[in-house]
Amino acid sequence: MTAIQKPVVAKREAPKAEVNPTVSRSTQTETIKPTKERTVSVFSPPVFNFAANSFAQSVSNEYKHASPKRIKLDNSRVQVPSIVKPKQDKPRPPAIVTKPRVINIEFPNKQKSGFKLLIRPKHEPSIKKQKQGIEVLSTSNTKRITKSISVDDVEYVEKVKHAIKQVLPKPDYDDGSLGPVILRLAWHCCATYNKFTGNGGSNGSTMRFVPEITDDGNSGLDIARSALEPIKQKFPDITYSDLWTLAGKISIQEMGGPKIPWRCGRVDCIDDRYVPPNGRLPFAYKNANHIRETFGRMGFNDRETVSLLGAHGLGRCHKRFSGWEGKWTENPTSFSNDFYKVLLDEEWSLGTVPETGKEQYYNKDKSLIMLNTDIELIRDPHFLHFVKLYSQHQATFFQDFANAFGKLLELGIERDSNGNVLPKNEFY
Numbered sequence: 001m002t003a004i005q006k007p008v009v010a011k012r013e014a015p016k017a018e019v020n021p022t023v024s025r026s027t028q029t030e031t032i033k034p035t036k037e038r039t040v041s042v043f044s045p046p047v048f049n050f051a052a053n054s055f056a057q058s059v060s061n062e063y064k065h066a067s068p069k070r071i072k073l074d075n076s077r078v079q080v081p082s083i084v085k086p087k088q089d090k091p092r093p094p095a096i097v098t099k100p101r102v103i104n105i106e107f108p109n110k111q112k113s114g115f116k117l118l119i120r121p122k123h124e125p126s127i128k129k130q131k132q133g134i135e136v137l138s139t140s141n142t143k144r145i146t147k148s149i150s151v152d153d154v155e156y157v158e159k160v161k162h163a164i165k166q167v168l169p170k171p172d173y174d175d176g177s178l179g180p181v182i183l184r185l186a187w188h189c190c191a192t193y194n195k196f197t198g199n200g201g202s203n204g205s206t207m208r209f210v211p212e213i214t215d216d217g218n219s220g221l222d223i224a225r226s227a228l229e230p231i232k233q234k235f236p237d238i239t240y241s242d243l244w245t246l247a248g249k250i251s252i253q254e255m256g257g258p259k260i261p262w263r264c265g266r267v268d269c270i271d272d273r274y275v276p277p278n279g280r281l282p283f284a285y286k287n288a289n290h291i292r293e294t295f296g297r298m299g300f301n302d303r304e305t306v307s308l309l310g311a312h313g314l315g316r317c318h319k320r321f322s323g324w325e326g327k328w329t330e331n332p333t334s335f336s337n338d339f340y341k342v343l344l345d346e347e348w349s350l351g352t353v354p355e356t357g358k359e360q361y362y363n364k365d366k367s368l369i370m371l372n373t374d375i376e377l378i379r380d381p382h383f384l385h386f387v388k389l390y391s392q393h394q395a396t397f398f399q400d401f402a403n404a405f406g407k408l409l410e411l412g413i414e415r416d417s418n419g420n421v422l423p424k425n426e427f428y
Protein backbone atom coordinates (compact mmCIF):
# COMPACT_ATOMS: atom_id res chain seq x y z
CA MET A 1 0.00 0.00 0.00
CA THR A 2 1.16 3.46 -0.75
CA ALA A 3 0.72 6.04 1.93
CA ILE A 4 1.95 9.52 1.33
CA GLN A 5 1.91 11.23 4.62
CA LYS A 6 1.92 14.82 3.47
CA PRO A 7 -0.86 16.16 1.30
CA VAL A 8 0.25 16.77 -2.21
CA VAL A 9 1.03 20.30 -3.09
CA ALA A 10 2.60 21.05 -6.43
CA LYS A 11 5.60 22.81 -5.06
CA ARG A 12 6.86 25.84 -6.85
CA GLU A 13 10.33 26.79 -5.93
CA ALA A 14 12.45 29.61 -7.04
CA PRO A 15 14.68 28.59 -9.94
CA LYS A 16 17.08 25.92 -8.85
CA ALA A 17 19.82 27.00 -6.54
CA GLU A 18 23.39 26.71 -7.74
CA VAL A 19 24.86 23.82 -5.81
CA ASN A 20 28.05 23.24 -7.68
CA PRO A 21 30.39 26.03 -6.69
CA THR A 22 32.63 25.36 -9.63
CA VAL A 23 29.95 26.02 -12.20
CA SER A 24 28.65 29.50 -11.84
CA ARG A 25 26.11 30.90 -14.25
CA SER A 26 27.73 34.29 -14.10
CA THR A 27 30.79 32.94 -15.84
CA GLN A 28 28.78 32.34 -18.97
CA THR A 29 28.76 36.00 -19.77
CA GLU A 30 32.21 36.73 -18.45
CA THR A 31 34.27 38.71 -20.90
CA ILE A 32 37.58 37.11 -21.66
CA LYS A 33 40.05 39.79 -22.51
CA PRO A 34 42.89 38.88 -24.81
CA THR A 35 46.19 39.20 -23.06
CA LYS A 36 49.64 37.81 -23.53
CA GLU A 37 50.29 34.16 -22.91
CA ARG A 38 50.29 33.44 -19.22
CA THR A 39 49.98 30.59 -16.77
CA VAL A 40 47.00 30.34 -14.49
CA SER A 41 46.56 28.03 -11.54
CA VAL A 42 43.71 25.62 -12.05
CA PHE A 43 42.67 25.94 -8.47
CA SER A 44 42.39 29.72 -8.25
CA PRO A 45 41.90 30.95 -11.76
CA PRO A 46 40.93 34.59 -11.82
CA VAL A 47 39.36 34.77 -15.24
CA PHE A 48 38.68 31.25 -16.44
CA ASN A 49 36.94 30.26 -13.26
CA PHE A 50 34.31 28.11 -14.86
CA ALA A 51 36.38 26.73 -17.67
CA ALA A 52 39.37 25.79 -15.61
CA ASN A 53 37.47 24.36 -12.70
CA SER A 54 35.02 22.28 -14.63
CA PHE A 55 37.72 21.02 -16.92
CA ALA A 56 40.05 20.22 -14.05
CA GLN A 57 37.16 18.37 -12.44
CA SER A 58 36.59 16.34 -15.60
CA VAL A 59 40.20 15.54 -16.15
CA SER A 60 41.03 14.74 -12.56
CA ASN A 61 38.47 11.95 -12.59
CA GLU A 62 40.46 10.03 -15.13
CA TYR A 63 43.85 11.30 -14.09
CA LYS A 64 43.70 11.07 -10.32
CA HIS A 65 47.36 10.11 -10.29
CA ALA A 66 48.34 13.35 -11.96
CA SER A 67 46.09 16.31 -11.20
CA PRO A 68 46.50 19.18 -13.59
CA LYS A 69 48.88 21.77 -12.22
CA ARG A 70 48.86 24.56 -14.73
CA ILE A 71 46.87 25.87 -17.61
CA LYS A 72 48.65 27.69 -20.39
CA LEU A 73 46.62 30.21 -22.27
CA ASP A 74 47.38 30.99 -25.85
CA ASN A 75 45.41 34.17 -26.24
CA SER A 76 46.15 34.99 -29.81
CA ARG A 77 43.14 36.32 -31.66
CA VAL A 78 43.13 35.64 -35.33
CA GLN A 79 40.40 36.71 -37.68
CA VAL A 80 39.47 33.80 -39.89
CA PRO A 81 36.60 33.47 -42.30
CA SER A 82 33.72 31.42 -40.95
CA ILE A 83 33.17 28.02 -42.48
CA VAL A 84 29.49 28.18 -41.69
CA LYS A 85 27.37 27.92 -44.80
CA PRO A 86 24.39 30.23 -45.04
CA LYS A 87 21.02 28.61 -44.40
CA GLN A 88 19.01 28.19 -47.53
CA ASP A 89 15.91 30.00 -46.40
CA LYS A 90 17.58 32.71 -44.33
CA PRO A 91 20.99 33.85 -45.59
CA ARG A 92 23.47 34.67 -42.85
CA PRO A 93 25.40 37.88 -42.79
CA PRO A 94 29.03 37.42 -43.85
CA ALA A 95 30.43 35.84 -40.74
CA ILE A 96 33.78 36.49 -39.19
CA VAL A 97 34.58 34.39 -36.18
CA THR A 98 37.47 34.71 -33.85
CA LYS A 99 39.79 31.77 -33.60
CA PRO A 100 39.19 30.02 -30.30
CA ARG A 101 41.85 30.28 -27.68
CA VAL A 102 43.49 27.03 -26.74
CA ILE A 103 44.33 25.95 -23.24
CA ASN A 104 46.74 23.09 -22.81
CA ILE A 105 46.66 21.26 -19.52
CA GLU A 106 50.06 20.38 -18.12
CA PHE A 107 50.62 17.63 -15.62
CA PRO A 108 53.29 17.41 -12.94
CA ASN A 109 55.18 14.78 -14.86
CA LYS A 110 55.40 17.30 -17.73
CA GLN A 111 53.36 15.13 -20.01
CA LYS A 112 50.55 16.85 -21.82
CA SER A 113 47.19 15.38 -20.94
CA GLY A 114 46.13 15.01 -24.52
CA PHE A 115 43.21 17.33 -23.92
CA LYS A 116 42.69 20.90 -24.71
CA LEU A 117 40.02 23.35 -23.91
CA LEU A 118 38.78 25.65 -26.61
CA ILE A 119 37.30 28.87 -25.37
CA ARG A 120 35.40 30.71 -28.00
CA PRO A 121 35.25 34.44 -27.50
CA LYS A 122 32.03 36.32 -26.98
CA HIS A 123 30.00 36.70 -30.13
CA GLU A 124 30.91 39.15 -32.77
CA PRO A 125 28.26 41.87 -33.02
CA SER A 126 27.45 40.78 -36.57
CA ILE A 127 26.50 37.26 -35.49
CA LYS A 128 23.71 37.74 -33.01
CA LYS A 129 23.16 34.09 -32.18
CA GLN A 130 26.75 33.11 -31.55
CA LYS A 131 27.53 32.76 -27.89
CA GLN A 132 30.76 32.24 -26.11
CA GLY A 133 31.39 28.52 -26.28
CA ILE A 134 33.53 26.25 -24.20
CA GLU A 135 34.36 22.95 -25.71
CA VAL A 136 36.50 20.16 -24.39
CA LEU A 137 38.18 18.16 -27.09
CA SER A 138 41.01 15.77 -27.34
CA THR A 139 44.07 17.11 -29.11
CA SER A 140 43.90 14.18 -31.45
CA ASN A 141 40.55 15.39 -32.63
CA THR A 142 40.65 19.14 -33.02
CA LYS A 143 39.14 18.63 -36.45
CA ARG A 144 35.58 18.09 -35.37
CA ILE A 145 33.78 15.33 -37.13
CA THR A 146 30.79 16.29 -39.17
CA LYS A 147 30.26 12.77 -40.41
CA SER A 148 30.39 9.66 -38.27
CA ILE A 149 31.28 6.12 -39.25
CA SER A 150 28.88 4.47 -41.64
CA VAL A 151 26.14 2.14 -40.47
CA ASP A 152 28.02 -0.66 -42.20
CA ASP A 153 31.12 -0.22 -40.10
CA VAL A 154 30.10 -2.93 -37.67
CA GLU A 155 33.63 -3.91 -36.73
CA TYR A 156 34.59 -0.41 -35.61
CA VAL A 157 31.41 -0.11 -33.52
CA GLU A 158 32.14 -3.45 -31.88
CA LYS A 159 35.55 -2.17 -30.81
CA VAL A 160 34.01 0.98 -29.36
CA LYS A 161 31.40 -1.09 -27.52
CA HIS A 162 34.13 -3.22 -26.04
CA ALA A 163 36.01 -0.11 -24.87
CA ILE A 164 32.85 1.30 -23.26
CA LYS A 165 32.33 -1.93 -21.32
CA GLN A 166 35.83 -1.58 -19.92
CA VAL A 167 35.23 1.87 -18.40
CA LEU A 168 31.92 1.05 -16.68
CA PRO A 169 33.17 -0.74 -13.54
CA LYS A 170 34.59 1.84 -11.11
CA PRO A 171 34.94 0.40 -7.58
CA ASP A 172 35.75 3.75 -5.95
CA TYR A 173 32.77 5.61 -7.46
CA ASP A 174 29.26 5.61 -5.94
CA ASP A 175 27.96 2.05 -6.08
CA GLY A 176 30.91 0.77 -8.10
CA SER A 177 29.76 1.63 -11.61
CA LEU A 178 29.73 4.58 -13.99
CA GLY A 179 26.75 2.96 -15.75
CA PRO A 180 24.06 5.18 -14.17
CA VAL A 181 25.81 8.50 -14.81
CA ILE A 182 26.67 7.49 -18.39
CA LEU A 183 23.06 6.47 -18.95
CA ARG A 184 22.04 9.89 -17.63
CA LEU A 185 24.43 11.59 -20.07
CA ALA A 186 22.79 9.75 -22.98
CA TRP A 187 19.29 10.66 -21.75
CA HIS A 188 20.15 14.33 -21.21
CA CYS A 189 21.78 14.84 -24.59
CA CYS A 190 18.56 13.57 -26.20
CA ALA A 191 16.12 15.23 -23.77
CA THR A 192 16.58 18.69 -25.26
CA TYR A 193 14.62 17.65 -28.35
CA ASN A 194 11.65 19.79 -29.28
CA LYS A 195 9.34 18.13 -31.78
CA PHE A 196 7.68 21.47 -32.57
CA THR A 197 10.87 23.17 -33.74
CA GLY A 198 12.80 20.02 -34.67
CA ASN A 199 15.93 21.14 -32.83
CA GLY A 200 17.74 19.73 -29.81
CA GLY A 201 18.42 16.03 -29.35
CA SER A 202 21.59 13.99 -29.48
CA ASN A 203 22.59 14.87 -33.04
CA GLY A 204 25.28 17.55 -32.92
CA SER A 205 26.50 16.66 -29.40
CA THR A 206 25.74 20.21 -28.32
CA MET A 207 26.53 19.39 -24.70
CA ARG A 208 30.14 20.25 -25.54
CA PHE A 209 29.18 23.92 -25.35
CA VAL A 210 27.69 26.46 -22.99
CA PRO A 211 24.92 27.03 -22.14
CA GLU A 212 24.10 23.30 -22.33
CA ILE A 213 27.24 22.16 -20.55
CA THR A 214 26.46 24.56 -17.68
CA ASP A 215 22.73 23.80 -17.49
CA ASP A 216 22.08 23.06 -13.80
CA GLY A 217 20.39 19.82 -14.84
CA ASN A 218 23.64 18.62 -16.43
CA SER A 219 25.70 19.11 -13.31
CA GLY A 220 27.88 16.05 -12.69
CA LEU A 221 27.73 14.77 -16.25
CA ASP A 222 31.34 15.81 -16.79
CA ILE A 223 32.14 12.58 -14.92
CA ALA A 224 30.53 10.60 -17.72
CA ARG A 225 31.99 12.73 -20.51
CA SER A 226 35.52 12.53 -19.14
CA ALA A 227 35.26 8.76 -18.65
CA LEU A 228 34.38 8.41 -22.33
CA GLU A 229 36.99 10.89 -23.59
CA PRO A 230 39.87 8.36 -23.78
CA ILE A 231 37.61 6.19 -25.96
CA LYS A 232 37.01 9.13 -28.26
CA GLN A 233 40.76 9.57 -28.54
CA LYS A 234 41.32 5.92 -29.32
CA PHE A 235 38.45 5.76 -31.80
CA PRO A 236 38.38 9.23 -33.34
CA ASP A 237 36.10 8.25 -36.22
CA ILE A 238 33.07 7.94 -33.99
CA THR A 239 31.39 11.26 -33.22
CA TYR A 240 30.75 12.40 -29.65
CA SER A 241 27.03 12.17 -30.33
CA ASP A 242 27.31 8.55 -31.43
CA LEU A 243 29.69 7.70 -28.61
CA TRP A 244 27.54 9.20 -25.84
CA THR A 245 24.34 7.57 -27.07
CA LEU A 246 26.04 4.22 -27.67
CA ALA A 247 27.52 4.39 -24.17
CA GLY A 248 23.99 4.87 -22.76
CA LYS A 249 22.79 1.77 -24.58
CA ILE A 250 25.76 -0.30 -23.44
CA SER A 251 25.37 0.89 -19.83
CA ILE A 252 21.76 -0.28 -19.74
CA GLN A 253 22.64 -3.65 -21.23
CA GLU A 254 25.67 -4.16 -18.98
CA MET A 255 23.51 -3.47 -15.92
CA GLY A 256 21.18 -6.29 -16.96
CA GLY A 257 18.66 -4.25 -18.94
CA PRO A 258 17.07 -4.98 -22.31
CA LYS A 259 18.80 -4.67 -25.67
CA ILE A 260 18.39 -1.10 -26.87
CA PRO A 261 18.18 -0.40 -30.61
CA TRP A 262 20.94 2.00 -31.71
CA ARG A 263 22.42 3.07 -35.02
CA CYS A 264 25.41 5.29 -35.70
CA GLY A 265 25.71 8.27 -38.01
CA ARG A 266 25.12 11.29 -35.78
CA VAL A 267 27.32 14.32 -36.41
CA ASP A 268 29.09 16.76 -34.11
CA CYS A 269 28.15 20.31 -34.95
CA ILE A 270 31.13 22.56 -35.47
CA ASP A 271 30.28 25.34 -33.06
CA ASP A 272 27.88 26.45 -30.39
CA ARG A 273 25.25 28.24 -32.41
CA TYR A 274 22.85 25.30 -32.41
CA VAL A 275 22.98 24.69 -28.70
CA PRO A 276 19.41 24.51 -27.38
CA PRO A 277 18.50 26.93 -24.60
CA ASN A 278 18.57 25.85 -20.96
CA GLY A 279 15.29 24.90 -19.34
CA ARG A 280 14.28 21.99 -21.57
CA LEU A 281 15.25 19.27 -19.09
CA PRO A 282 12.58 18.21 -16.60
CA PHE A 283 12.57 19.84 -13.16
CA ALA A 284 12.33 17.31 -10.33
CA TYR A 285 10.31 19.55 -8.00
CA LYS A 286 7.49 19.99 -10.52
CA ASN A 287 4.24 18.11 -11.03
CA ALA A 288 2.57 15.69 -13.45
CA ASN A 289 1.58 18.45 -15.88
CA HIS A 290 5.20 19.42 -16.24
CA ILE A 291 6.26 15.80 -16.79
CA ARG A 292 3.56 15.33 -19.44
CA GLU A 293 4.43 18.60 -21.13
CA THR A 294 8.21 17.96 -21.15
CA PHE A 295 7.98 14.38 -22.41
CA GLY A 296 5.18 15.36 -24.78
CA ARG A 297 7.48 17.99 -26.28
CA MET A 298 9.90 15.16 -27.06
CA GLY A 299 7.06 13.11 -28.57
CA PHE A 300 6.39 10.61 -25.78
CA ASN A 301 2.98 9.49 -24.50
CA ASP A 302 2.16 8.56 -20.88
CA ARG A 303 3.11 4.92 -21.26
CA GLU A 304 6.50 5.72 -22.79
CA THR A 305 7.11 8.39 -20.17
CA VAL A 306 6.45 6.06 -17.24
CA SER A 307 8.61 3.36 -18.81
CA LEU A 308 11.54 5.79 -19.22
CA LEU A 309 11.24 6.92 -15.61
CA GLY A 310 11.93 3.31 -14.60
CA ALA A 311 15.60 4.20 -15.14
CA HIS A 312 15.43 5.80 -11.70
CA GLY A 313 15.82 2.31 -10.37
CA LEU A 314 19.47 2.97 -11.19
CA GLY A 315 22.01 5.35 -9.69
CA ARG A 316 21.45 8.04 -7.15
CA CYS A 317 21.05 11.73 -6.47
CA HIS A 318 24.07 13.70 -5.32
CA LYS A 319 23.76 16.76 -3.15
CA ARG A 320 26.86 18.20 -4.77
CA PHE A 321 25.20 18.07 -8.20
CA SER A 322 21.42 18.39 -7.97
CA GLY A 323 21.03 19.14 -4.26
CA TRP A 324 18.98 15.97 -3.77
CA GLU A 325 20.61 13.00 -2.10
CA GLY A 326 20.17 9.23 -2.03
CA LYS A 327 19.24 6.21 -4.11
CA TRP A 328 15.83 5.08 -5.33
CA THR A 329 16.33 1.32 -4.96
CA GLU A 330 18.46 -1.17 -3.04
CA ASN A 331 20.22 -2.32 -6.21
CA PRO A 332 21.20 0.87 -8.03
CA THR A 333 23.47 -0.83 -10.56
CA SER A 334 21.06 -3.54 -11.56
CA PHE A 335 18.40 -2.78 -14.18
CA SER A 336 14.98 -4.04 -13.03
CA ASN A 337 11.40 -2.94 -12.35
CA ASP A 338 12.28 -2.25 -8.71
CA PHE A 339 11.59 1.47 -9.11
CA TYR A 340 7.86 0.82 -9.59
CA LYS A 341 7.70 -1.80 -6.84
CA VAL A 342 9.42 0.48 -4.34
CA LEU A 343 7.26 3.43 -5.38
CA LEU A 344 4.09 1.42 -4.63
CA ASP A 345 5.23 -0.62 -1.65
CA GLU A 346 7.06 1.86 0.53
CA GLU A 347 5.52 4.58 2.66
CA TRP A 348 6.83 7.97 1.58
CA SER A 349 7.06 11.11 3.64
CA LEU A 350 8.37 14.52 2.73
CA GLY A 351 11.70 15.58 4.20
CA THR A 352 14.60 17.89 3.51
CA VAL A 353 18.20 17.26 2.55
CA PRO A 354 19.86 18.94 5.53
CA GLU A 355 22.83 20.41 3.67
CA THR A 356 20.92 21.84 0.70
CA GLY A 357 17.40 22.42 1.99
CA LYS A 358 15.96 20.55 -1.01
CA GLU A 359 12.74 18.66 -0.37
CA GLN A 360 12.48 14.99 -1.30
CA TYR A 361 10.55 11.93 -0.15
CA TYR A 362 12.03 9.31 2.18
CA ASN A 363 10.86 5.79 2.91
CA LYS A 364 10.34 4.77 6.56
CA ASP A 365 13.94 3.93 7.42
CA LYS A 366 15.21 6.75 5.17
CA SER A 367 17.33 4.34 3.14
CA LEU A 368 15.58 5.22 -0.14
CA ILE A 369 14.33 8.41 -1.72
CA MET A 370 11.92 9.70 -4.35
CA LEU A 371 11.83 13.05 -6.10
CA ASN A 372 8.58 14.94 -6.41
CA THR A 373 8.29 13.97 -10.08
CA ASP A 374 8.66 10.30 -9.11
CA ILE A 375 5.86 10.57 -6.55
CA GLU A 376 3.72 12.33 -9.15
CA LEU A 377 3.67 9.02 -11.05
CA ILE A 378 1.47 7.51 -8.33
CA ARG A 379 -0.57 10.66 -7.74
CA ASP A 380 -1.63 10.96 -11.36
CA PRO A 381 -4.15 8.21 -12.20
CA HIS A 382 -2.99 7.81 -15.81
CA PHE A 383 0.65 7.46 -14.81
CA LEU A 384 -0.32 5.20 -11.87
CA HIS A 385 -1.92 2.71 -14.25
CA PHE A 386 1.45 2.06 -15.92
CA VAL A 387 3.37 2.08 -12.64
CA LYS A 388 1.16 -0.80 -11.51
CA LEU A 389 1.55 -2.60 -14.84
CA TYR A 390 5.36 -2.40 -14.77
CA SER A 391 5.59 -3.32 -11.08
CA GLN A 392 3.84 -6.58 -11.89
CA HIS A 393 5.27 -7.38 -15.31
CA GLN A 394 9.00 -6.92 -15.59
CA ALA A 395 9.08 -8.32 -19.16
CA THR A 396 6.55 -5.72 -20.31
CA PHE A 397 8.61 -3.00 -18.68
CA PHE A 398 11.80 -4.21 -20.38
CA GLN A 399 10.10 -4.28 -23.77
CA ASP A 400 8.51 -0.84 -23.37
CA PHE A 401 11.69 0.68 -21.97
CA ALA A 402 13.79 -0.66 -24.86
CA ASN A 403 11.36 0.81 -27.40
CA ALA A 404 11.10 4.17 -25.64
CA PHE A 405 14.85 4.51 -25.04
CA GLY A 406 15.60 3.51 -28.63
CA LYS A 407 13.16 6.21 -29.76
CA LEU A 408 14.81 8.72 -27.41
CA LEU A 409 18.22 8.10 -28.98
CA GLU A 410 16.80 8.83 -32.44
CA LEU A 411 14.98 12.07 -31.66
CA GLY A 412 15.71 14.74 -34.24
CA ILE A 413 17.55 12.35 -36.55
CA GLU A 414 16.47 11.72 -40.12
CA ARG A 415 17.85 8.73 -41.99
CA ASP A 416 17.83 7.56 -45.58
CA SER A 417 16.60 4.10 -46.59
CA ASN A 418 20.03 2.62 -45.80
CA GLY A 419 19.94 4.01 -42.28
CA ASN A 420 22.52 6.73 -42.91
CA VAL A 421 21.79 10.03 -41.18
CA LEU A 422 20.69 12.74 -43.58
CA PRO A 423 22.98 15.74 -43.20
CA LYS A 424 21.73 18.78 -41.37
CA ASN A 425 23.25 21.63 -43.31
CA GLU A 426 23.14 24.02 -40.43
CA PHE A 427 25.66 21.94 -38.48
CA TYR A 428 28.53 22.57 -40.90
Ligand code: HEM
Nearest residue numbers: 180181184187282283284308311315316317318321322373
Ligand atom coordinates in the same frame (compact mmCIF):
# COMPACT_ATOMS: atom_id res chain seq x y z
C1 HEM B 1 10.76 13.83 -14.80
C2 HEM B 1 11.87 13.40 -15.36
C3 HEM B 1 13.18 13.32 -14.65
C4 HEM B 1 13.67 14.11 -13.65
C5 HEM B 1 13.03 15.33 -13.02
C6 HEM B 1 14.96 13.59 -13.29
C7 HEM B 1 15.78 14.12 -12.33
C8 HEM B 1 16.95 13.53 -11.87
C9 HEM B 1 17.77 14.05 -10.81
C10 HEM B 1 17.53 15.33 -10.05
C11 HEM B 1 18.80 13.18 -10.65
C12 HEM B 1 19.94 13.30 -9.66
C13 HEM B 1 21.19 13.85 -10.32
C14 HEM B 1 22.36 13.91 -9.39
O1 HEM B 1 22.22 14.53 -8.32
O2 HEM B 1 23.43 13.34 -9.71
C15 HEM B 1 18.63 12.12 -11.60
C16 HEM B 1 19.46 11.04 -11.70
C17 HEM B 1 19.34 10.07 -12.65
N1 HEM B 1 18.42 10.05 -13.69
FE1 HEM B 1 16.80 11.24 -13.85
N2 HEM B 1 15.24 12.50 -14.08
C18 HEM B 1 14.18 12.31 -14.92
C19 HEM B 1 14.06 11.33 -15.89
C20 HEM B 1 15.04 10.40 -16.18
C21 HEM B 1 15.01 9.51 -17.31
C22 HEM B 1 13.91 9.48 -18.38
C23 HEM B 1 16.15 8.76 -17.25
C24 HEM B 1 16.64 7.70 -18.20
C25 HEM B 1 15.94 7.14 -19.14
C26 HEM B 1 16.86 9.16 -16.06
C27 HEM B 1 18.02 8.59 -15.62
C28 HEM B 1 18.67 8.95 -14.45
C29 HEM B 1 19.77 8.20 -13.88
C30 HEM B 1 20.33 6.88 -14.38
C31 HEM B 1 20.18 8.91 -12.74
C32 HEM B 1 21.30 8.53 -11.77
C33 HEM B 1 22.58 9.22 -12.19
C34 HEM B 1 23.75 8.91 -11.29
O3 HEM B 1 23.68 7.95 -10.52
O4 HEM B 1 24.73 9.65 -11.37
N3 HEM B 1 16.18 10.17 -15.46
N4 HEM B 1 17.50 12.36 -12.34
